[in-house]
Amino acid sequence: MDNKVVTRFAPSPTGFMHVGGIRTALYAYLWAKKNNGTFILRIEDTDKEREVEGSIDHIIESLKWLNINWDEGPNIGGSHEPYLQSQRLDLYKKYAQILIDKGLAYPDPYTEEEVDSFRTKAESEKRPFLFRDHRPASTGVSLGGPENFEKWDGSKPLRFKVPEIKSYHWNDLVYGDLSAGPEALDDFILIKSDGYPTYNFAHIVDDIEMGVTHVMRGQEFISSTPKFLSIYEALDIKPPLYATLPPIMGKDGKKKLGKRDGAKDVLEYRNEGYLPGAMINFMALLGWNPGDDREIFTMEELIKVFDISRIGHSGAQWNDEKLDWMNKEHIKKLSLEDMKEEIFKYLPEELKSEKIISIVRERVSKWSDINDMLEKGELDFFYKEPEYEKEKLIYKNSSLEKVSENISKAIFELEKINEKDFTTDNVKNVLMQIANSLESRGELLHPIRYALSGLDKSPDPFVIADILGKNETLSRLQKAV
RNA sequence: GGCCCUAUCGUCUAACGGUUAGGACAUCGCCUUUUCAAGGCGGUAAUCAGAGUUCGAUUCUCUGUAGGGUCACCA
Numbered sequence: 001m002d003n004k005v006v007t008r009f010a011p012s013p014t015g016f017m018h019v020g021g022i023r024t025a026l027y028a029y030l031w032a033k034k035n036n037g038t039f040i041l042r043i044e045d046t047d048k049e050r051e052v053e054g055s056i057d058h059i060i061e062s063l064k065w066l067n068i069n070w071d072e073g074p075n076i077g078g079s080h081e082p083y084l085q086s087q088r089l090d091l092y093k094k095y096a097q098i099l100i101d102k103g104l105a106y107p108d109p110y111t112e113e114e115v116d117s118f119r120t121k122a123e124s125e126k127r128p129f130l131f132r133d134h135r136p137a138s139t140g141v142s143l144g145g146p147e148n149f150e151k152w153d154g155s156k157p158l159r160f161k162v163p164e165i166k167s168y169h170w171n172d173l174v175y176g177d178l179s180a181g182p183e184a185l186d187d188f189i190l191i192k193s194d195g196y197p198t199y200n201f202a203h204i205v206d207d208i209e210m211g212v213t214h215v216m217r218g219q220e221f222i223s224s225t226p227k228f229l230s231i232y233e234a235l236d237i238k239p240p241l242y243a244t245l246p247p248i249m250g251k252d253g254k255k256k257l258g259k260r261d262g263a264k265d266v267l268e269y270r271n272e273g274y275l276p277g278a279m280i281n282f283m284a285l286l287g288w289n290p291g292d293d294r295e296i297f298t299m300e301e302l303i304k305v306f307d308i309s310r311i312g313h314s315g316a317q318w319n320d321e322k323l324d325w326m327n328k329e330h331i332k333k334l335s336l337e338d339m340k341e342e343i344f345k346y347l348p349e350e351l352k353s354e355k356i357i358s359i360v361r362e363r364v365s366k367w368s369d370i371n372d373m374l375e376k377g378e379l380d381f382f383y384k385e386p387e388y389e390k391e392k393l394i395y396k397n398s399s400l401e402k403v404s405e406n407i408s409k410a411i412f413e414l415e416k417i418n419e420k421d422f423t424t425d426n427v428k429n430v431l432m433q434i435a436n437s438l439e440s441r442g443e444l445l446h447p448i449r450y451a452l453s454g455l456d457k458s459p460d461p462f463v464i465a466d467i468l469g470k471n472e473t474l475s476r477l478q479k480a481v
Numbered sequence: 482g483g484c485c486c487u488a489u490c491g492u493c494u495a496a497c498g499g500u501u502a503g504g505a506c507a508u509c510g511c512c513u514u515u516u517c518a519a520g521g522c523g524g525u526a527a528u529c530a531g532a533g534u535u536c537g538a539u540u541c542u543c544u545g546u547a548g549g550g551u552c553a554c555c556a
Contacts, residue, residue: 012556047555112554119553126482128552157554181484184552192554199556223485223551246487247549253492256549282493285505289494293504312494314487315549322493322506332519363518378517395515432514442515449515457517 005037006213009063009070010203012044013055016265017062019318020218020248020257023283027245028216029068030284030306040210041073043084044203046196056084062266066276067299072210080210085202092197095205095235096158096190104163104234105190106149107156109136132162132187158191160201160227163234168226173214173243174311175222184226200224204231207240214308215240219247220256243308246287247315257318273342273367275334278327286316296329324365331361346370350383355467359459378455382467385476386454393480395446403447404481409434410448411477414470422470428462451480 009025011017032039041063043056060074072078082088099105108115108131115131122129138147152158162185169179190201197205207215222244232239247256250263257263269279281297289312290297290305297305331339336357343360344352346367356379364370373379380386393403413430414422431448435441449461452473458464465473 010556014556044556050555108554115554123482128483130552175486178485180551183484186552189554194554196554198554203556218550219486220550220556244486249549254548285493287493291495293495295493295505316494317492319492319506325506359518428514435514440515445515447515453516455516459517460515 004211004213005032005035006040006211007032007037007216008040008042008207008210008212009068009216010042010044010206011059012047012050012199013052013059014047014050015052015055015058016267017059018257018263019266019283019286020263022062022066022068022266022279023248023286024216024218024245025063025068026066026280026283027243027288027306027308027311028214029070030303031214031216031243031308032071033303034306037213038071039069040078040080040212041070041083042206042210043074044199045084045086046192046199046202048086048194048196058265058267065267065270066280068280085206086196088202088206089195089197091209092191092202092205096197096201099160099190099234100152100158102234103138103147103149104161105152105158106136106138106147106161107152108159108189109150109156110134128183130183130186131159132165132185135161135187154191154195155193157189157193159187160190160231160234162187162230164230168229170225170229170239170242172222173241173308174246175219175244175313178222178225178244180223180226184223185230186227188227200227201231204228204235208235208237212240214243216243216245219244243311246312248286249315249317251318251320253317256315271368273346273369274323274327275330278323278330281330282323282326286318287312296326296333328365331364334361342367343370346374347379348374351379353382353467356382359463359467378458381453381455381458381464385479386452388450388454390480392454393447393450395440395442398443402443406434406438406444407447407451407477407481410444411474411481414465414474414477417470419470422466422473424462424466427465427473431462447480448477452476 007028009028011021029039031037043059045051045056056074063070070076072080073083096105118131118134119129136150138149147161165182165185167179167181168184169177172178188200189198191197225242229239249255250257266279270276277298280299280302284297284302284306285295288306288310291310336354339361340354340357343357347356347370359379360370360373363373390400394400410431413434414427417426417430431444435444438444445461449458449464452461452464452468468476
């Protein structure tokens with residue numbers, strides 16, 4: 001009836017979400033939103049062995065943090081409830097029955113050990129293992145009718161009987177024409193002996209039932225696509241459009257990013273103080289680009305410009321440095337009010353001042369960098385008189401006498417500023433006037449900065465003076481004379 | 482091993498037969514009122530190799546090489 005775009009993200013609850021999975025979710029989300037379509041979250045919990053307690057909540061928390069919001073799914077429901085595959089078992093049985101009735105599904109007569117021995121044998125003979133070579137004979141074929149396999153009582157796995165062994169060619173929205181040889185096709189398991197469907201079967205049933213039009217997925221699924229297509233054919237249903245995403249590689253650039261080789265839980269990035277908008281921005285650009293030189297995007301902007309046709313084909317390596325830069329760019333766009341809460345989370349009580357924010361905001365690429373600043377004592381000057389060796393006040397080849405002389409001049413002039421006019425700009429004007437009359441400006445500015453901060457690296461003296469206020473500034477300068 | 486995918490600066494990428502091969506991160510240098518940060522300017526740096534096709538290949542074809550993926554009662 002309508003051509004509404006429906007995409008889905010279908011993670012399995014086997015642990016945390018890493019950036020690879022999130023990026024798939026993001027692209028599916030962007031595509032749905034761009035087309036005023038529907039984005040569905042579906043939990044593929046059909047492997048009770050691998051399921052990790054609490055994963056679903058963790059996945060939901062991750063997506064929510066990043067503002068990837070689903071239109072249908074756990075927590076909010078929708079017209080295709082339920083959204084946990086473990087609660088949809090009847091549906092898979094229904095579809096399995098259709099295949100059985102067509103003579104396209106049969107119970108696997110072997111034990112797991114027997115199948116394993118087939119596999120081992122094939123491997124030792126250096127040929128691919130195909131279950132269909134061991135397909136049991138049907139008990140009789142009625143003329144023109146379906147084959148009669150052993151009746152399936154649910155105690156054995158139910159296998160799909162590939163209707164036709166052939167090569168498949170299909171079009172992928174990202175990669176274009178893809179193909180796979182007949183060896184990619186096999187009698188795979190539809191329903192396991194524990195009654196749960198396999199991914200290969202369940203995701204197809206659900207995509208059909210939920211009206212999914214575009215499937216975003218990793219390229220690890222390319223080689224099993226013929227299996228999917230053969231099921232759609234057997235069911236006589238048109239498959240969705242596939243958009244296969246290039247892999248994200250780990251930091252070494254070698255291996256596809258995965259939990260085994262150190263892929264991080266995305267929530268760790270939250271804990272390190274990255275902005276969700278920056279994470280989204282960075283992940284969007286990992287494997288996709290807008291076609292021009294723009295790099296900084298908000299989610300809304302991404303929705304506007306995102307296009308499947310500009311998704312790349314080759315693997316991209318995760319790059320923390322660029323992420324840091326991008327996060328900093330997003331921080332710059334934050335209003336004081338927006339960042340106040342975040343920054344205050346990291347600051348001890350005595351530093352919770354708006355004046356500190358202005359110093360911090362320009363010096364960190366992510367909020368947890370504030371911890372480093374605190375550790376290095378870079379903010380101590382704010383509430384603590386600095387301790388330093390007098391010699392440190394000397395600028396280059398100057399002398400302590402010169403330091404005293406210059407600071408005294410500064411004190412004399414600064415005294416003239418009203419307390420309430422003791423701002424960065426006014427202090428700067430006064431000090432620059434003196435400094436410019438000197439042989440080198442550092443003769444004045446360095447000792448003052450050092451006397452106020454006690455640090456080799458710090459903000460400039462005008463800002464510090466402003467923050468400290470007239471009294472404290474002058475008092476610290478007096479001590480340096 | 483079979484099948485499949487991929488290949489441009491260190492990294493992310495642009496250039497859909499004709500460009501001094503562009504941008505960004507990182508790096509280096511200079512400037513910007515002392516140091517840091519921010520900012521500005523500039524530099525170094527790439528078409529995996531070899532054959533074709535073509536007047537002309539980063540771009541098309543083939544081969545090689547390298548990397549990745551996949552061959553589960555995992556997704």
